[in-house]
Amino acid sequence: MITEIKYKKQICDIGKRIYDKGFVAANDGNISIRISDNEFLITPTGVSKGSLTPEMIIKVDGQGAALEGDYRPTSEMKMHLLVYQERPDIQAVVHVHPPYATAFAIAGIPLDQAIMPESVVYLGTIPVAEYGTPSTVEVPNAIKKHVHEHQGVLLENHGALTWGKDLEHAYYLMESLEFTAKINWIAKQLNGDRELSKNHVQTLVEMKAKMGIKGKSPLGAETPEGLHAKKVTPSREQVLSQQDLNSIVERVTKNILNELKKHL
Numbered sequence: 001m002i003t004e005i006k007y008k009k010q011i012c013d014i015g016k017r018i019y020d021k022g023f024v025a026a027n028d029g030n031i032s033i034r035i036s037d038n039e040f041l042i043t044p045t046g047v048s049k050g051s052l053t054p055e056m057i058i059k060v061d062g063q064g065a066a067l068e069g070d071y072r073p074t075s076e077m078k079m080h081l082l083v084y085q086e087r088p089d090i091q092a093v094v095h096v097h098p099p100y101a102t103a104f105a106i107a108g109i110p111l112d113q114a115i116m117p118e119s120v121v122y123l124g125t126i127p128v129a130e131y132g133t134p135s136t137v138e139v140p141n142a143i144k145k146h147v148h149e150h151q152g153v154l155l156e157n158h159g160a161l162t163w164g165k166d167l168e169h170a171y172y173l174m175e176s177l178e179f180t181a182k183i184n185w186i187a188k189q190l191n192g193d194r195e196l197s198k199n200h201v202q203t204l205v206e207m208k209a210k211m212g213i214k215g216k217s218p219l220g221a222e223t224p225e226g227l228h229a230k231k232v233t234p235s236r237e238q239v240l241s242q243q244d245l246n247s248i249v250e251r252v253t254k255n256i257l258n259e260l261k262k263h264l
């Protein structure tokens with residue numbers, strides 16, 4: 001059995017990783033672990049996750065009352081406790097503000113496209129949970145709708161939250177979530193965020209079931225060819241270029257002037 005101090009050290013280790021990865025700025029982000037049915041270890045408020053030490057970690061109960069520790073728990077504790085209440089199988093929760101995923105959260109775009117096999121199998125779809133004022137019950141209320149069918153959410157105009165069977169799992173889900181958002185964004189710049197077809201996704205979903213991985217998967221693209229992926233956004237050729245636009249304006253102007261001349 002892992003002792004409490006080992007769990008606290010693990011939280012400090014993951015805190016350093018999220019800080020070094022640029023998933024948070026200053027004192028942002030929070031991490032928690034369930035250590036028994038009604039006891040949780042959670043990070044303090046007002047401390048950078050890059051410089052946590054084990055004595056800073058607080059022990060709280062399911063209602064958020066402090067059981068041990070000199071620091072004040074994170075003001076975003078309610079959303080951690082909601083996940084544990086709703087999902088008895090979950091042992092750890094990670095909340096950060098990774099730039100690409102947070103940009104998707106600000107744009108209100110869920111990560112629900114089947115763009116890569118790994119994200120279909122390991123991450124599944126990540127919805128956007130409606131905006132709630134941090135530290136209020138609005139945040140857990142918004143997450144509640146999604147917590148049973150997903151492994152994480154984007155928090156609208158705020159950041160991202162993942163939950164897992166242990167802390168390493170919750171952290172790796174966050175890494176995958178940010179990586180998926182980043183690649184999705186880059187592919188969009190190339191006008192090439194082509195989605196896997198339904199058939200391809202179906203094969204991946206069967207693999208996922210055999211591996212015992214839960215959570216909703218993307219649907220994949222409906223393609224007449226069956227196995228070919230389609231472009232999600234219009235291709236470069238389909239988008240009207242500025243040059244095309246200028247030549248149209250030029251032609252229309254010429255026609256109008258010609259018509260006017262006839263009447264002079």
Ligand SMILES: [Zn+2]
Nearest residue numbers: 029076158159
């Ligand atoms: Zn936050």
